[in-house]
Amino acid sequence: MTPAAQVSAAIEILAELAERRRPAADAIKDWGLSHRFAGSKDRASISSLVFDALRKRASAAFLMGSDAPRAVVVGALRESRGLSVEEIAALFSGEGHAPAPLTDEERERLAAATLEGAxxxxxxxxxxxxxxxxxxxxxxxxxxxxxxxxARAPIDLRANILKASREDALRRLAHLSPEPTPLSPLGLRIAPPTKGRGPALTAESAYVKGLVEPQDEGSQLAALLCAAEPGEQVLDLCAGGGGKTLALAGQMHNRGQIYAFDDDGRRLTPIYPRLERAGARNVQVRAPRGKADVLADLEARCGLVLIDAPCTGTGTWRRHPDAKWRLAPGALEERIAEQQELLDKAPRFVKAGGRVVYVTCSLLIDENEAQIARFLEGHADFSAVPAEEAAAKAGLPELTQFSSPHGAGFRLTPLTAGTDGFYVCVLKRG
Known part of the structure; x- marks a missing residue:
């Protein structure tokens, strides 16, 4: 496919997304299945165009005076790709499978429109x-x-210290030019591609052998702030695919016990091969079984209960730019209710002197500081651990700079920390 034909395909996919609220990855996959002449490189380029347009959808529409898919792609080519009017016009020639030529108004807006006053x-x-x-x-x-x-997110990996040090992982992946992450002592960072896909990490021997796991640096820091210790009893109350469970297993050097639970057993499915690959042997998966209380034996036994709470995901928009346009007010209300339920459920399992660590990948006060304030009002036996104390306990005193200005806990953002957006709060009983 020519670059111009790829632009046409991106416009077609965006038009489909405008009609149906669905993940962009699904729409791109369906397009590829119905256009089998498109090779893998074509599909990667089209995907990149779609996601660049979604990253800049609002500003591109403002510049072009229209939120139509074609207008958004045209504006995004200027805003995301930095193309000139003539370079964009060359892609909109109307020849072959190229989109129709730019109109006089489109040319004028590309040449003169700005975001001033927006x-x-x-x-x-x-x-x-x-x-x-x-x-x-x-x-x-x-x-x-x-x-x-x-902006585009880098590719962050966590060295699995059950099998390798960060230095070992850096050597094994040297051909990908990774750099140490600035905040996490376990992280590796690969710069994001300017367009197209990044490296196929699942084909790398370092990944296959469990030396590294994909994990944003912010998520790594959230796990480190749990300060899990060897020998502890830990409950991961929303384990899902097991990203933070695996990180905690490394911190605990396979000693003690981690109970990985999720109220939706389907979300736990990926955890089993990940545990095997990582060599994590101190994890017991507790999948739900109908009405049975599969956590009854953990009551008042855990030194740490991790709540990696379901949330709006506003902090992950670098990786999922389509999600911000699919998010609706009703979804926020649902997530808030779920978070409150989890926070009220967690104390049952915390022993005296134990802690709850509440984590979201959201940047909204409603899901973060406001939730902690509500929890503390109803649980007088808990207190929020000051950011300075929590950071010191984790051996990361520099994280104190990210203490929230809106209440207890830490706030990490792409702008301030170079990570995905995360909120972390440590709550101690007694």
């Missing part, structure tokens, strides 16, 4: 209904935080 949600490329919440969280920096969330 509101913060346009400058930051996030939904207008979240404007007040972003302003509450970030103040005057809301647009800048949004722009950071609209």
């Amino acid at each position: 509101p913060a949600h346009i400058l930051g490329d996030y939904p207008e209904w979240l404007a007040e919440r972003f302003a509450a969280a970030f103040g005057a920096a809301a647009a800048e935080e949004g722009r950071a969330l609209a």
Whole structure:
């Protein structure tokens, strides 16, 4: 396929997404299945165009004076790719499978339109209904935080210390030019590709043999702030695919016990091969069994209960730019209710002197500091561990700089920390 034909395909996929609220990856996959002439490199290029357009959907539409898929792609080629008017016009020649030629108005807007005077949600490329919440969280920096969330994310890996040191992993993956992450002592970072896909990590022997696991540096830091110790009894209450469970197993050097639970057993499915690959032997998976209380024996026994809470995922928009446009107010309300339920459930399993660590990949106060304030009002036997103390306990005193200005806990963002957006709060009983 020619680059112009790839642009046409991207416009077609965006049009389908405008009609149906669904993940962009699913729409791209379906397009590929119905256009089998497109090779893997073509599909990668088309995917890159679609996601670049979604990253800049609001600002591109503002520039072009239209939110039609064609207009968004045209504007994004300028804003995301930095193409000139003539370079864009060459892709819109109308010849063969290329899109129709640029109109005079499109050329004029590409040449002269700016974002001057645009509101913060346009400058930051996030939904207008979240404007007040972003302003509450970030103040005057809301647009800048949004722009950071609209950038491409690096590829972060965590060295699995059950099998290798970070230095070993860096050597094994030297051909991918990884760098040590600046905050996590276990992380490796591979720069994001300017377009197309990144390296096929699952084909790397370091991954196959369990020396590394894909994990954003922010997620690594959240696990490290748990300060899990060898010999502890730990309950991962929302284990899902097991990312943080695996990180905790490494911290504990396979000593003690981690109970990995999720109220949706289907989400636990990926954890089994991951545990085997990582060599994690101190993890017991507790899948739900109908109405049976599969955690009854853990009551008041755990030194650590981790709540990696379901959330809106606003902190992951660098990796899932389509998710911000699919997010609806009703989903926020549902996540808040689920978070409250989990926070109220966790104390049952915490022994005296134990702790709950609450984590989200959201940047909204509603899901973070407000939830902790509500929890503390109803649980007088718990207190929030000060950020300085929690960071020191984890051996990462530099994380104190990320203490939340809105209450207890830590806030990590792409702008301030170079990570995905995360909130972490350590709560201690007694």
